[in-house]
Amino acid sequence: MIHTVTPEMHQFLHELPKCEHHVHLEGTLGPELLFPLAARNNIQLPDHFPKTVDDLQYKYDNFKDLQDFLDLYYVGMSVLITEDDFFELAWAYFRKAHADGLHHAETFFDPQGHLERGIDMETVVKGFRKACDKAEAELGITTKLIMCLLRHLPAQDGLDTIALAKPYYEQGLIHGLGLDSSEKPFPPELFKECYEHMAKHHPEVLLTAHAGEEGGPDYIHNSLDLLKVTRIDHGVNSIKDPQLIKRLADNQTMLSLCPMSNLKLRVVQDIAELPIKEWIEAGVPFSINSDDPAYFGGYILDNYLAVQSKFGLDVPTWKLIAQNGVKGSHISQSRKDELLQRIEEVCSKYIF
Numbered sequence: 001m002i003h004t005v006t007p008e009m010h011q012f013l014h015e016l017p018k019c020e021h022h023v024h025l026e027g028t029l030g031p032e033l034l035f036p037l038a039a040r041n042n043i044q045l046p047d048h049f050p051k052t053v054d055d056l057q058y059k060y061d062n063f064k065d066l067q068d069f070l071d072l073y074y075v076g077m078s079v080l081i082t083e084d085d086f087f088e089l090a091w092a093y094f095r096k097a098h099a100d101g102l103h104h105a106e107t108f109f110d111p112q113g114h115l116e117r118g119i120d121m122e123t124v125v126k127g128f129r130k131a132c133d134k135a136e137a138e139l140g141i142t143t144k145l146i147m148c149l150l151r152h153l154p155a156q157d158g159l160d161t162i163a164l165a166k167p168y169y170e171q172g173l174i175h176g177l178g179l180d181s182s183e184k185p186f187p188p189e190l191f192k193e194c195y196e197h198m199a200k201h202h203p204e205v206l207l208t209a210h211a212g213e214e215g216g217p218d219y220i221h222n223s224l225d226l227l228k229v230t231r232i233d234h235g236v237n238s239i240k241d242p243q244l245i246k247r248l249a250d251n252q253t254m255l256s257l258c259p260m261s262n263l264k265l266r267v268v269q270d271i272a273e274l275p276i277k278e279w280i281e282a283g284v285p286f287s288i289n290s291d292d293p294a295y296f297g298g299y300i301l302d303n304y305l306a307v308q309s310k311f312g313l314d315v316p317t318w319k320l321i322a323q324n325g326v327k328g329s330h331i332s333q334s335r336k337d338e339l340l341q342r343i344e345e346v347c348s349k350y351i352f
């Protein structure tokens with residue numbers, strides 16, 4: 001069933017102060033920047049890579065599954081070479097998300113995808129940080145950077161990457177550790193040592209992991225038990241385990257849901273299949289996110305609208321979702337209070 005999104009509801013969702021907890025900065029690289037960067041940096045894309053914006057867009061519209069997307073995603077990011085490239089990419093994202101009503105962003109990046117191409121950590125972090133600082137100063141968006149480990153690479157590679165990133169964690173320039181890439185053959189337990197190391201040496205750092213996108217509820221349990229994460233990225237398959245749902249609700253563990261991604265990567269056949277109503281009923285907090293917006297056809301507001309068109313939620317329910325997003329954010333209590341106040345103000349205009 002399709003619910004009509006009225007102009008008033010559209011306006012409300014636009015104005016509603018939003019937090020994003022699941023966006024890969026490399027996943028904001030669309031064809032319109034990818035080809036110019038390839039030309040500027042003299043990058044020869046592989047023969048099998050689409051040659052035109054339209055052909056590339058066609059690929060984006062027809063992913064078979066997560067791996068099919070990742071194969072293109074890793075080639076795509078090979079056009080990012082200089083600090084300016086990383087800055088330009090992230091700054092374009094912040095501007096778009098700001099126009100969508102974003103107030104706080106916790107953004108992922110994949111250093112191993114750059115290190116293995118000979119780009120150093122300093123170039124990547126400096127470029128992304130410059131964009132974060134500009135977004136804070138000029139757009140009023142609070143930002144966090146979360147370094148993800150690629151789970152298709154060995155845990156030792158992850159430990160080496162953590163060692164390389166140490167100065168940036170110490171200076172408060174990177175704030176979290178995540179785990180992404182091909183889920184199915186690479187379960188969370190492989191990365192226990194990486195997470196233990198981080199918890200021991202940088203206890204203030206946010207720990208999160210992709211789990212339950214293609215993997216089952218055991219991926220989520222094991223991420224919580226062994227990696228000691230406080231958030232789960234995706235978590236769609238949590239719904240298959242009632243005990244897990246209770247656990248997530250009891251501990252108020254937030255899931256970072258990515259509706260358009262789940263549709264494009266065929267985790268679900270229809271956004272209406274996502275267990276949003278069940279999570280709300282059970283008291284499981286979740287936020288709504290764009291994941292890789294350039295690849296999946298929508299930024300944060302598009303994802304809110306996609307949920308609205310399938311679920312027809314009311315203003316109090318959206319208020320709860322926005323509040324849970326703030327509560328689950330890795331920010332100070334004073335910033336949380338500020339955002340919660342703004343949510344009150346916006347919702348009071350729409351709840352009669």
Ligand code: ADE
Nearest residue numbers: 024180181182210291292
């Ligand atoms: N890297 C970028 N997007 C991802 C996703 N949705 N799942 C796993 N790894 C990713």
Ligand code: ZN
Nearest residue numbers: 022180210291
């Ligand atoms: Zn993701």
